[in-house]
Amino acid sequence: MTFHPPQKAMQFLLSHSVDMEALRALPQFEDASQELVSDVLAGAAAFSSDVIAPTNWDGDQSPAQLKGDDVTASPGFKEAYKAFVEGGWQTLATPEDIGGMGLPSVVSVATNEMIYASNMSFGLCPMLTSSAAKAIHAHASKELQEIYLSKMVTGEWSGAMCLTEPQAGSDLGPVRTKATDNGDGTYSLKGQKIYITWGDHDCADNIIHLVLARLPDSPEGSRGISLFLCPKYFVNEDGSLGERNKFKPIGLEHKLGIHGSPTCTMEFDGATGWLVGEVNRGLACMFTMMNEARLFVGVQGVAIGERAYQAALDYANERVQGVPIEGEAGDPILGHPDVRRMLLEMKTRLMGARAIAMATAAASDLAFASQDADVAKTAHAREALLTPIIKSYGSDTGVQVASIGVQVHGGMGFVEETGAAQHYRDARIAPIYEGTNGIQAIDLVGRKLRRDGGEAMKRLIEDLKQIQSLAEGSSSADKLGLSQCTASLTKGIEALSTATDIVLKADDKEALSVAMPYLNLCASVISGAFLLKSVVKGAESGDELTASMASLARYHAVAILPEANAALAQVQAGASALFDFPESQLADL
Structure with a gap:
């Protein structure tokens, strides 16, 4: 049950989907060079796979125990946590003025994904510590900050x-x-x-x-x-x-x-x-903590999905059943088209959700560090808009991918020894805690979308159109087969624009009835656009991994982005689709 963090995928998105150069141009992040970020990712990958990942199975099989008034953590957790603190991993994205390394949060999205994937149960402790420290820094008195903050920043407390x-x-x-x-x-x-x-x-x-x-x-x-x-x-x-x-x-x-x-x-x-x-x-103060936590719960979904994907891929490379369509007797099930479909579905959905998570964190970084008030305000609005989307879509993706992972394993996925069942069980909490995904959808349509008359969403849609134009004008478009991507994105943007207008004009009952389909529509389009952007930018820079990412973008265009049109049909149907059926007959016809 080994785990190897997907450094190449993360680095590709950091280099081409997220505008890291814009962040490095800010005084707070000028030291976050590409070399430093690469070193941090490599160090986090080694630490996660070598130190934290080995505790995952023991944590599942030997839960924490309450003895008297004290809780004893699962075997190996205490030692792993000590190593985590000594390695300085808690300080990564904390501002330097309170004892942190001061790296952009977008980098911590990548490193925390590695930690959560290695052991999701373990990763919850540093996640909550970081969020609590952020609330204390933002709202507590100077006296309380001086007493508690420094040791929370390091993770000692x-x-x-x-x-x-x-x-x-x-x-x-x-x-x-x-x-x-x-x-x-x-x-x-x-x-x-x-x-x-x-x-x-x-x-x-x-x-x-x-x-x-x-x-x-x-x-x-x-x-x-x-x-x-x-x-x-x-x-x-x-x-x-x-x-x-x-x-x-x-x-x-x-x-x-x-x-x-x-x-x-x-x-x-x-x-x-x-x-x-x-x-x-108090609730306003607590939301400082919860908003950061919601982003990282979305990252948790991506993380446990990645762990499930790697387990499924390993199994598909080993298991022999039947003869693959273009294979020979004794070849593994990886050659069967439906197994390939499942694996590609898992990988593409994870990559799209990962791109949204990084974009959310990058907006947070820009809002925090920009010295231009208008830029900071716009970035904060983008962060607020994307936060419920990534919390919901990331966590739902984790459950969906972990479920497919069980399916790839077949009968062995339904028993505990492969670990596939644990991934599915662990993933299921993420759509529930830190505000259920239904609450995230309500937050999106009730506050984030409507409080500014849809301006933040309209700016995002314009950015998605620019990505579409960028792809259409790319000299590599034909070579990489991007026509399907641009055509699908065009339809997706149209669906998003139409759905946004409907929700903005709807009364509360209508808007809340279509909140979840609307959120999923947003995620389908945004993830596809961000993947396409990374392909175009990767081609411009000559990145050798661009062709592989283009394959994922093309699959997204035919299998995932079209889900926006189905979601639009739900948005157009409105509340009647939910409330026409008599409440008295919900139990039986």
Whole structure:
């Protein structure tokens, strides 16, 4: 069950789909040379495959254990986490002014994909730590930042988010955890949180929880929620760890997948916390954390899909059944057309989702680092638009690809020893957590698309048209067989434009009824365009891998991009397609 990160694919997209030169032109990223990025990718690939990947099976078969008030991580996790921290991998894309390396986030999309693919359960811990540190940096007081941030940046201390309660999931308005002002700058928290990923463990010396709670005089609903920082251990004035805070794990969930990730029920019994941000503005602060996490959940989908793809490819190269159409007796099933179809479907979908993830991160980098206010504003709008798309499409792609991976294995995919079943089980959580994919679709049509009258989407559509024109005018178009790509992209852009106009004019019921088809339509077109862009740019630079990428782009044009037209039909049908059927007869005709 080995894993080899797809460095060539990642490097190709970084070089030709993402405008890395525009990022390197910014003062913050001027040291992120191509040579440095290549070295970072090579180092991350070696670390992921040699150190983290060997822990994956043990984590699945020997989940974390709750013993008394403490959680013990799966075998090998503690040692791997120590090596992760010592290698500086947590600091990669963190700004230099708070102790990070300051590389662009788009680079961390590639390195984190490697880590998640090596062991998705393990990768959740550093992902949440990074996101928690970002929220603390953005919203916490200078005093709290000085105490907690530096060790979270290195990963010596991990982070967790405590949002969900039994009655408060996607809708956090009903949160009941209580916060009482102690009158000394601290608050006492009492309540129970569920589904807390890496809520307790023995890999890091301290765990910094960001907890949503409600003050007694706060308004009802989400407008009355505040955010608090609660460390597992208090920090003494000299920076050493003191007494344990008054909260603990009281249970671990037994889950379909990600067994190595301790999913805790946490009980806060008069725990001491410090306010982060303003009173009753906790949800806004938490979204700083969640937005980054949503991007990287999309990356998780790509990662587990890549792991499933590699396992399927290895099996297809070894398994002998029948005689392939152009083969001989004893040749492996890789020669059967339907097996080739499945493998190409997996690889192409992953490459398209990976391109959207990198584009989302690149927009984030530009929004953060550009000194031109208009450029930064436009980039931020692009990042906001793409975030729900990559979270949903990336995670759905992971499930779809992992399912195909089981199919390639045949009967052996349905038993545990090949690992194909674990990939499928692990992938299934990504469309659920950090906001279900239905919530992402609602966010896309309800906020990201409509709040500016569709301007951000219209700018994106114009960029997609420029990619189409670039491909049509390429001197390599005929050689690479891009006519099918440009023709399919033309139809896809038309479908996206039509669907966007429909959603912008629709009432809330109509818009929400078609939100998921619209999101998938967006993803089908955007991924195809970004792959085509990488082909054209790769050809211009003489990249020897361009022909291979062109093959994937052509497959995308005939098998994936046309899905936009089916999604458009759903958008045009509107709410009636969902609500015409009588609710009383949903159980039976």
